[in-house]
Amino acid sequence: MEFFMDGSSFTQSSDQQVGYAVITSETTVEAQLLPAWRLTDPACFIRMKPSVFKEGDLIIGGFFPLYTFITYDGSTKPSKEVYMKQFETKNYQYVLALTFAIEEINRNPHLLPNITLGFDLYNSLHSEQTTLENPIIWQSGLDKDLPNYTCRKETKSIAALTGTTWAVSAQIGTLLELYKIPQLAYGLYDPQLSDDGQFSSLYQITPKDTTLALGMVSLMLHFSWNWVGLVISEDKRGVNFLLDLREEMDKKGVCAGFLEMIPVTERSYYSKDWQYHLRIRKSTVNVTLIYGDSDSLMGLSFWRWRLLVIGKVCITTSQWDFTTSERDFLLDSFHGALIFSQNIGKLPDFKTFIQTVKPSKYPEDFYLTKLWYVSFDCSVSESDCNSLENCPPNASLELLPWWLFDKNMKEGSYNVYNAVYAVAQSLHEMLLQRIEMQSVENGDGLGVYPWQLHPFLKNIQFNNSAGDPVILDKERKFEARYDILNFWNFPEGFGHKVKVGHFNSDVPRDQQLSLSEEMIEWATGFSETPHSVCSKKCLPGFRKTFQEGKAACCFLCTSCPENEISNDTDMDECVKCADHQYANSERNQYLQKTATFLAYGDPLGMALVCTALCFSFLTTVILGVFLKHRDTPIVKANNRILSYILLISLTLCFLCSLLFTGCPNTAICILQQITFGIVFTVAVSTVLAKTITVVLAFKVTAPGRRMRQYLVSGAPNFVIPICSLIQMALCGIWLGTSPIFIDKDAHSEPGYIIIECNKGSATAFYCVLGCLGCLALGSFTVAFLARNLPDTFNEAKFLTFSMLVFCSVWVTFLPVYHSTKGKIMAAVEIFSILASSAGLLGCIFAPKCYIIFLNPDRNTHQGLRYQTHSRGNKSS
Template structure:
């Protein structure tokens, strides 16, 4: 707004000037690059150093800008190349030629208006006055930055001149209310933040610093970066929004430098216009000597600033440059350029003098002599002058073609309306160009589509560049990747890591994280009050895994799987049960078979010696029942060994409960029989009647019937079934028999305990009855063994797991059964087989007589 006010004030100045000022007009206008044509294009490029003498300046920034002009001169060459191509094309403009005038665009404050005023009026102080002939200009190329475009555009808008900017796209210039005559050639940068974040994700950089210029573009990209980084869980280690004026504030820059050096962030995103980037690199480069990776939004001027910023340091620049096609013939055109071919190019002659040190003599016609013709810009080092077309040169080339296409459409329109004077086309006024420029859309010779309408303008694709500076000074810009929003999702970014030249001495990709990644087997544990990128690594719990890096939660393994020792993988659990073919199962099977065989042998001995006194004295029928029940007790243990199934699970508990009930009730019957046998010799007919009638023999069926009833209720209510236990034993799924109703199980077990305690009590009371073949003591001891085994069994059983628990139950069955066998029948077999003299009636009567005398 202020430049517009200034311009309006100038319009009120007197229009009278002296002849001396008219002479000055010509002197100033000679500093230009000119090519005559029927229709002219004006260009304002930052060529200030080629037009002035800075030989006495020691400023690093001025020296860098002086070198920067060599880069910017390529804009002039791109303009000339496009104009010559169009003029050679007979399909364009119908015998009308294009020409151009190029002037310096000084960016230093009010100096930016100096040459535009000279061009418009012929003198920098008098608007609406010109010392030149009738103007043939229809468009202006200007604007390396948004600020320059806005300043020049404010002046040009007074004359409705179309301004085509070749700098980076600036959303602020899209306000057609403020800049109705301005057209931006650069593609939109709306995907730049996505491209940068994609590169951060590609290298797993999640701890990043931001240095952003304090202008509208900088604030826009800052908001975009924050949003995209937040969604991608990338944290901002620090951020600085730096105004351009602060470049000269040493204390402010030192504070930023200290924070950068102290921060663990090894990646910085730097965004700004070219002057901002150049100044920032020069100032920071005087301090920073630590390894950092810099992501920049432009490649221009970087190799110039590298003299101060990159050379000999450990920094890695990765630059996002707009991707564009190659314009055929441009490099050959540059190779053939020299002052003798373009004698009206003041800046080319000046560049030649600075580059090749040829002597010169200056005249009003800007004639430079003694510059050898065989020299070429190709001789200049790549960091001084790049032969490949830059972004701005490409935009300049497209801008010239856009003007040509608009003129061509206008000429066709004039042909239809027959608007010609004396058979010649009328040179259009600048204002007439706007309707045609707004609708221009074409494909250039590189095959890229060019659209000036910002609503239809395509988003930019980016080449990712890295400067190779080894050996020192080589300065090769190497394309190491590309980002395209038009590629399928997941394939938008492509990077060749092997082509990147990292910091000096570095062989691996640098890290930029707040916390080291949590390896598989660990999970993130976030630190309270800090960014999500800062965390501790906590091991996963039992039976949980993390199989990827930086997992926030561990995954629980399914019940049929278990976590390996590193807790990185779930492995299938092996089925666990007491198998026949493993040593423990095989040992218990052999023990059961041997004991059952031994019991059968004892039964055979009793059958063979059934007529002997010792066999008759201990109730032959009860002995047979007990021995047979013991055989089944030993054999029932085999039901617990092997892979469980529904049949074995039911038979295990039912068979165990019934056969042990028969065994214990038989021992009770034998004990009651012994007691009745001694009591029957005393007076009283009732005891004798109970003994003679065989009443003790009814104990077995009655007790057994009660147990069978309990088992029947168990099967009817909740029978045993096959179950699995995936938690008790690590790495194994235990296949077991679930007892179903625990109440029924404990009722069956409790009933057995009641019978055992009753038998033990009766046997204990009858242990001292005198008789040679009195087995009350043996019955007492057998019940003591039986009760001891099962009392010990209960705590051990409940503390054991898996196959060990089953083995404990089998061993308890075998031990308790063996206790009956060993305590009751082994002593009798010893007498029958080894001491037959004691197994006689004479011995029996003698012993009984001695026993009675002792008792009396």
């Protein structure tokens, strides 16, 4: 189409039969309100009145958005600049729904008998300046807007149908509230219009739609879309919807890739709406949610989308009615859109009614004449626009393509139909009540005043001809149920909306959404169900790691830590395994741990057991050798009884290590430490007694001295029972205060639960070790001092070395024991027992066995005298 700023001419391509007019600031107000699509339109269109009136006993006013403005500068004041006025052919269905309902009521003998309804129809422009103009004209009864004046001879206006948008309903409602005229808003339900203090005379026909946000988010979750774009109209209703939507999205983990708030102003031919389109196209999201109404939003910023192929799935509502726009609109851009439409019943006679609608049948309706004029290329005379010429003989609304006129009843038209019936039912109830009270009519007519209708409208409740309930009381309003439609636009211009599912919030949560995915035609560029996520799913075994400064849906996938799993996708946190379980290598499944301990069958356990048995056998053999050679000097030297005791205690030391192998129980755990402590105390105290004996034997040589008496009487032997009693007392205190018990270590070895002995009190355990250490340190000190005493069989040196080995083993044991866990701890303790016992055995008895077996000449009295004489000569 071409426009000229001076208004001198206007042309339009033949395939875009939409009514437009270009008007300058000098154009009269009457001309601004008239329909025209070119400046060469017949003058009769300019001279027509601004309303369509149908006579009746009672009149219902109707205000419908049949025209919208498109300004060149984007302003909301069309009187100052050149602007266009577009005839919205798709909205003419409101008029047809009003006419259909009134004719149906007038034919019904059981509803308002002997009373006919008529209507007074006006255009309702989406403009703050012109919204109130036509309601004032309607009130005055003239063709001019004269507030607080009426020339109507009879009070025939009974109610008004107002507003597809909140702004229009609120503005008209504020005016009509002064006269207590019932207003029935047929647009979307809005909680702000339910304020009795501000709009006590306004009723909303539509059910509540507070669950629309829940339905849309449920649809996103069904397809696993968590990264979507939002395009919302920047008005009160859009902001409220956005709050509800974001709340539901936050609950369900859905994020907004972008948010565009589209200003709601009149249409601007030079509006800067390309910035919205570019941001949407460049976004990484594949799903865009659009919320608004077609009268204020679509024409403002989205009419150019017919030139784009955005390749995104759109989720929207039927109020954003893009499917009835220009012919090529949305050929590619919105194919596959998913539309939430209020579930409405089927009116069986409405399509038949549309087939019969012609200008000749309704000559007073110049909007219908205009529709015929622009749709079928008719011609009219300059004097009478009611007489159309050169029209196709079979012209009918049924023949119009969908982008000019939708034959299927829309939600708004359905609400208009219900609103008319609500008024009629209320009037019927009121008149029946009058008859019952035998009320007498006045002489001027029915005597029905608009304000008298309120008590009946508030309580009205009925089912329409489609079986749907109609309730005006806001306290009893029910939630809307939605059909989910899929828009098919292939082949070119097909424009078919197919029902693919529904959403009902009144049923259990898992049954609210129902979809037939096989029926869905996806948007251009998608051969299968599209994906719209910021980050790919985290598979089992991984958890989401959120990135600072980014949306919650944009995350990294991090492997679960050791001994933690995630067995589902997109888990925020990994779950720690129970003590009796462990994580598999993929970190996605629990495995049961196996109970383990240092068993006899383990290679390590078997090696330690064999070593212990070998050493114990060797010690027993040495004891047998000493018993066999008990009368030899080397056995008699240093108290052979102490040697026997030491060998027996060493044998028990080797055998006590066997208590640390195998599955422990409470008795075994107690025997482990008590036996270890007492047996080793006997062994070390025996070494101390032997050391003291050596010192007394070589240091106390004068006869009759008291020290000699101690040696002869065997006093050093009392060290053994004294030290053993002290150790037994420590063990008794240990068992009495904090006894040893069975414990399970589930953390030292992955996949295993180690059954071990818990020492109960670490202090008591170290006291037992400390006692042994003191004995060993005392023995080492005494032996070290006596290491150079002269004698053939002096074992002071060997005792010194044995205590050095013993102390070295147990000093090394402490840090190693604390650095290991599980059954290795038991192995370390067994090794220390064996090593220290073997050290005592080897250092003390190996030299003596060498003499007994390999050098028997030294184990005689002659050898003893010879060696003593030789040492004496060397010393001299």
